[in-house]
Amino acid sequence: MKIVMKFGGTSLTDGEGIKRVVEITKTSLLKEIKIVIIVSAMASITDSLFEVISRAELGDLEYIKDFIGKLATIHHNAVKVTVNDKEILEKAMSEINALVKELERILFSVSYLREATPRSRDYILSFGEKLSTAIVCAAFQNQKFEAYWFTGGEAGIITDDNFGDAKPLMNITTQQVKEKINPLVEEAQIPIITGYIARTQDNVTTTLGRGGSDYSATIIARALDFDEVWLWKDTDGIMTADPKIEPMATTIPIISYSEAIEMAYFGAKVIHPKALEPVFEQQIKVRIKNIFNPNGLDTIIEKHPWTNTDKIVKSIVMIRDVAMVTVSGTEMIGMPGIAAKVFGILGDNKINILMISQSSSEANISFIVPRGDLNNIVNVVESALLGSVVKNIYSESDICVVAVVGVGMKGIPGVAAKVFKAVADEGINVRMIAQGSSELNISFVVGEENDVRTVRALHKEFQMDKFNRSVSLI
Amino acid sequence: MKIIIIGYGTVGQALTKILYEKEKQLFNKYGLRSNIVAVVDRGGAIISKTRLKYSTLMKAKASGTVASDPNFGKPGLKALQVIEEEAADVVIELTPTNIIDGEPGMSNIKSALTNKKNVITTNKGPLVLALITLIELARHNGVHLRFSGAVGGGLPVLNFAKKSLIGDRIISIKGILNGTTNYILTRMAEAHISLETALKEAQLAGYAEADPSYDLNGVDTACKLAIMSNWILDKNVKLKDINVSGILDVTLSNIKKIEKKGQTIKLVGSIDDEKIVVKPQTLSKNNPICVDGVLNAVAFNMESAGEITLVGGGAGGVVTSSAILRDLIEIRRYTNS
Numbered sequence: 001m002k003i004v005m006k007f008g009g010t011s012l013t014d015g016e017g018i019k020r021v022v023e024i025t026k027t028s029l030l031k032e033i034k035i036v037i038i039v040s041a042m043a044s045i046t047d048s049l050f051e052v053i054s055r056a057e058l059g060d061l062e063y064i065k066d067f068i069g070k071l072a073t074i075h076h077n078a079v080k081v082t083v084n085d086k087e088i089l090e091k092a093m094s095e096i097n098a099l100v101k102e103l104e105r106i107l108f109s110v111s112y113l114r115e116a117t118p119r120s121r122d123y124i125l126s127f128g129e130k131l132s133t134a135i136v137c138a139a140f141q142n143q144k145f146e147a148y149w150f151t152g153g154e155a156g157i158i159t160d161d162n163f164g165d166a167k168p169l170m171n172i173t174t175q176q177v178k179e180k181i182n183p184l185v186e187e188a189q190i191p192i193i194t195g196y197i198a199r200t201q202d203n204v205t206t207t208l209g210r211g212g213s214d215y216s217a218t219i220i221a222r223a224l225d226f227d228e229v230w231l232w233k234d235t236d237g238i239m240t241a242d243p244k245i246e247p248m249a250t251t252i253p254i255i256s257y258s259e260a261i262e263m264a265y266f267g268a269k270v271i272h273p274k275a276l277e278p279v280f281e282q283q284i285k286v287r288i289k290n291i292f293n294p295n296g297l298d299t300i301i302e303k304h305p306w307t308n309t310d311k312i313v314k315s316i317v318m319i320r321d322v323a324m325v326t327v328s329g330t331e332m333i334g335m336p337g338i339a340a341k342v343f344g345i346l347g348d349n350k351i352n353i354l355m356i357s358q359s360s361s362e363a364n365i366s367f368i369v370p371r372g373d374l375n376n377i378v379n380v381v382e383s384a385l386l387g388s389v390v391k392n393i394y395s396e397s398d399i400c401v402v403a404v405v406g407v408g409m410k411g412i413p414g415v416a417a418k419v420f421k422a423v424a425d426e427g428i429n430v431r432m433i434a435q436g437s438s439e440l441n442i443s444f445v446v447g448e449e450n451d452v453r454t455v456r457a458l459h460k461e462f463q464m465d466k467f468n469r470s471v472s473l474i
Numbered sequence: 475m476k477i478i479i480i481g482y483g484t485v486g487q488a489l490t491k492i493l494y495e496k497e498k499q500l501f502n503k504y505g506l507r508s509n510i511v512a513v514v515d516r517g518g519a520i521i522s523k524t525r526l527k528y529s530t531l532m533k534a535k536a537s538g539t540v541a542s543d544p545n546f547g548k549p550g551l552k553a554l555q556v557i558e559e560e561a562a563d564v565v566i567e568l569t570p571t572n573i574i575d576g577e578p579g580m581s582n583i584k585s586a587l588t589n590k591k592n593v594i595t596t597n598k599g600p601l602v603l604a605l606i607t608l609i610e611l612a613r614h615n616g617v618h619l620r621f622s623g624a625v626g627g628g629l630p631v632l633n634f635a636k637k638s639l640i641g642d643r644i645i646s647i648k649g650i651l652n653g654t655t656n657y658i659l660t661r662m663a664e665a666h667i668s669l670e671t672a673l674k675e676a677q678l679a680g681y682a683e684a685d686p687s688y689d690l691n692g693v694d695t696a697c698k699l700a701i702m703s704n705w706i707l708d709k710n711v712k713l714k715d716i717n718v719s720g721i722l723d724v725t726l727s728n729i730k731k732i733e734k735k736g737q738t739i740k741l742v743g744s745i746d747d748e749k750i751v752v753k754p755q756t757l758s759k760n761n762p763i764c765v766d767g768v769l770n771a772v773a774f775n776m777e778s779a780g781e782i783t784l785v786g787g788g789a790g791g792v793v794t795s796s797a798i799l800r801d802l803i804e805i806r807r808y809t810n811s
Binding site: 171 | 588604606607609610611614615
């Protein structure tokens with residue numbers, strides 16, 4: 001058995017967190033499982049790097065000095081808690097100091113120029129992972145493991161030069177990662193690789209964008225043809241609903257890649273869809289596990305959906321912070337190209353649309369957008385369209401989107417009826433409905449005041465608190 | 475177009491000759507002006523910012539290495555440095571095949587593509603080991619990787635299959651793909667001589683390399699089958715997936731025994747849905763792929779069109795140069811330099 005284990009920032013809050021990472025990995029190593037480890041930056045470090053970049057662009061030297069001091073302290077403390085072997089400790093401390101010093105120099109140069117190019121931005125962001133990975137590696141060495149750490153680029157991940165959101169060149173990456181990392185795996189050594197960062201063919205540092213560390217894990221698993229990817233997070237796998245909204249929410253035992261992608265789209269912060277791309281084809285299983293409850297329930301994401309389930313619906317996802325815009329006018333009826341016009345304008349302004357619905361009479365088109373952009377969007381649409389065929393543009397911001405996701409809905413009649421009856425029985429009015437023709441989800445809009453009640457009503461209707469786990473083990 | 479040639483043996487020299495001899499014709503017909511600005515061989519490099527003269531190249535090579543030229547020679551200079559530092563449109567990589575790690579061709583080709591230079595190669599090692607990787611690298615850098623001469627020598631096997639056979643399904647491919655062994659087997663059958671004698675003849679005639687082991691043990695044919703499978707049929711075939719036996723066990727008495735029945739023994743490579751095999755096979759002399767001497771023959775068994783066979787010169791510098799020239803003209807058509 002060969003597994004890529006990825007530890008996210010929530011696993012790496014401090015030295016104790018890093019100790020936990022070593023303990024968890026040890027359990028698997030004792031079972032003769034071969035492991036490659038992917039490490040994120042320590043908790044909130046990446047955010048603070050983004051912040052310090054914008055301060056550096058303002059030329060705030062004091063902020064940089066202060067930040068560097070704090071950054072050094074956090075990592076010094078973490079390594080002191082985890083490592084007691086004097087030699088390893090010294091080496092790790094000097095690695096940290098060298099990295100921090102380099103970072104300071106770069107931040108100073110950004111502050112002199114008052115500009116961080118995408119390229120230098122990625123380089124600065126890469127320090128979060130380099131620091132944490134150096135410490136995790138020292139922690140393993142401290143426990144007498146033969147561990148070595150690499151940046152993603154050193155490990156062989158080669159990307160295009162789309163800084164900030166780079167894409168791997170998968171064939172070259174596969175070849176290089178195999179050459180570099182496989183020999184270590186065969187020798188039962190532990191390769192520890194920075195998540196999130198990679199490099200171009202010319203050795204310039206890149207980052208893989210949001211969800212980048214999960215992406216690193218799946219890229220490495222695909223390149224090495226491993227059996228599974230374990231993503232260690234701070235929840236028991238993927239839940240049927242947000243436990244803060246629905247206390248009865250429980251862990252979903254198995255979902256398919258496509259269900260996971262749908263859920264991620266609707267805001268379940270479990271895995272970024274792109275991170276599933278590398279494993280999709282080779283059918284490498286992805287497990288979402290809880291670092292604080294390693295023997296607890298987890299979720300497996302795999303190719304074949306769980307067909308033995310009586311669960312038509314697997315998850316209910318709610319998106320807050322959205323708003324609905326409706327464009328209407330009787331002249332829009334039968335007017336060709338009006339939808340293209342509306343969405344073309346939104347596209348030109350790089351506005352992300354979450355949901356669209358058009359009445360068959362064509363007298364109005366509604367769409368859901370991020371609430372933060374609402375004023376801007378209304379302004380853009382008004383100045384471009386109002387007064388021609390469009391007579392009215394109105395918006396509502398006191399709404400939320402609820403999405404019901406599950407591959408079991410496909411081809412089963414009456415799911416929609418069940419969904420809307422459950423909502424109606426609660427006396428909740430549905431404002432807008434959309435179903436993708438993939439039939440993997442039904443999403444609809446309700447008033448924000450009904451958010452919790454809607455989720456709970458559906459959770460109850462589809463008996464989602466009672467997932468039959470024994471079936472999942474077949 | 476500025477051209478760098480890496481590896482300057484029979485093929486490289488024959489290519490140079492053609493490029494200079496047909497210079498006018500190539501320019502008038504295809505707008506191709508080939509400016510060879512650097513050549514690298516084992517002894518080093520010869521480099522000029524403008525085009526090198528034919529006489530300069532030939533004179534230098536005649537004294538052992540191109541690096542011996544008093545004006546432009548750079549003894550000991552490595553190919554990688556030339557590829558990285560010299561401005562050029564096309565790198566023609568002609569170093570010998572190595573199926574263990576593809577080197578030095580692998581690094582040369584990667585470096586050329588990364589430096590946004592088009593690549594033409596006849597070196598099978600890198601293509602067998604990393605075809606999809608190299609194609610990805612070429613695409614990412616917006617340049618072309620062409621390798622017509624790697625399979626079939628002058629016979630346009632790859633382009634024919636990839637372009638001319640579109641729409642139909644290739645059920646199987648069968649052929650004689652190694653000129654050296656075919657020359658040896660032909661001579662054994664014609665003159666009733668032993669394999670060893672025929673090999674010596676082939677070497678004297680310049681058809682066999684100093685180290686002919688890849689030809690004799692079937693590996694050269696296997697490499698060509700791997701490239702065909704991966705490029706034409708979009709498979710992911712590695713050398714280890716191919717069942718290979720060469721001609722070393724073929725004896726004169728084997729051949730004599732069947733010649734009266736109008737049959738002979740040929741080293742045949744074949745690809746079908748189930749397996750890829752290289753082995754000496756008994757063929758009827760009427761079989762369209764049963765060709766003699768250094769000729770190559772490839773038969774495509776098509777679902778609708780039936781069997782289509784290409785026959786032509788497979789080995790030798792001039793023949794292989796013609797394939798490289800085709801690649802060069804195609805690259806010229808895509809670029810505007």
